[in-house]
Amino acid sequence: MVKQVPDTATERKLRPEDNTLDRAASDGVINELDEYAIEEALLLKEKHGGEVTVLSMGPDQATDSIRKALSMGADKAVHLNDDALHGSDALQTAYALSKALGTLEFDVVVLGSESTDARTGVVGAALAEYLGLPQLTLAGKVDIEGRSIRIQRQTDYGHDVVEAELPAVVSVVEKINEPRYPSFKLIMQAKKKPVQKLTAAEAGIDVAKVGLNSAATEVVDAAAAPPRATGTVIKDEGDGGLKAAEFLAAKKFI
Incomplete structure (x- = not known):
């Protein structure tokens, strides 16, 4: 699962007409x-076989991020793109992705635990609920x-172990792995990998349930x-040293 977001190194803006993200104002x-989710999916494929399909919901420019994901080693992609989806919130996004x-x-859906543009952190759990599948967040x-999946979730006291039967939805944190850099060969191969375009109607999405309104x-x-x-x-x-300590104490850091 891949989302294109504005580059955090650039200025991010909202569209004044509807207060939605202005995706044209910065690079996507x-x-x-x-990226950690892509890497984890690739590692699972290398260990257990199968293939990795990238699913992304977004406007036309999201194609660039889809191709980047393919150049990391994913096999194919599905691009859910429809004007009716504009302005969808996190719950609507989860609904639309579940229909796609x-x-x-699939056996396992892997996505990041949150996005840098919205930071709601709820799409993974909501997606699992819409699909009626176990969530391992x-x-x-x-x-x-076999058909069993197990994760470790870090806690203040160590980690929890969560186990479920496949298929399941998994959201990952940044400490899980180190995403690979695409090689020149994979970048060239990515240009030929299939990207299926999917409209809301083709995915069976009720457009009355999505969008800004x-x-x-x-x-x-x-x-x-x-x-x-x-x-x-x-x-x-x-x-x-004393001044630094007094400053930190005033800010309640020590």
């Missing part, structure tokens, strides 16, 4: 956590044995972030 990249997945055969390690959440106001204030400078005149 693969959501960082989704209904057109595919915030995975730091994934193991599959029927979203359960709404952005009512937004303002540009203020410029970063000048930091506190401590000059060491023999008491620099």
Whole structure:
């Protein structure tokens, strides 16, 4: 599962007419956590066989991120693209993706635990609910044995072990692996890999349940972030350590 998001190194804006993300205002990249999901899917394929299909919901420019995912080693892709999906919130997105997945055969759905543009962190759980499948969220390690899947989820006291039967939905965190860099050979091969275009109608999506007008959440106001204030400078005149400690204590860091 791949989402194209604005590059966090560039300025991000909302469209003034409807307060939705202005995707044309900045370069689009693969959501960082989704790169870890791609890598984990590729590792599972290398260990257990099968194939990796990239599913992405987004406008035309999301094709660039889909091709990047294919150049990492995925076998094929499905691009859910329809104007009716514009402005869909996290729950509507999960619904739409569940319908798109209904057109595919799969054993495990792997996605990042959140996106850098919305940071709701709910799509994985909502997707599993729509599909009626087990959800294994915030995975730091994934193991599959036969039809059983097991993850480790880091906690303050160590980690939890969560186990379920396939098929299942898994969301991963950034500590799970190290995403590979596409080789020149894979980049060239990616240009020839199939990308299926899927409209809302073809996926069986009820358009009355998606889009800005029927979203359960709404952005009512937004303002540009203020410029970063000048930091506190401590000059060491023999008491620099004490001043630093006093500053940290005032901020309740110590």
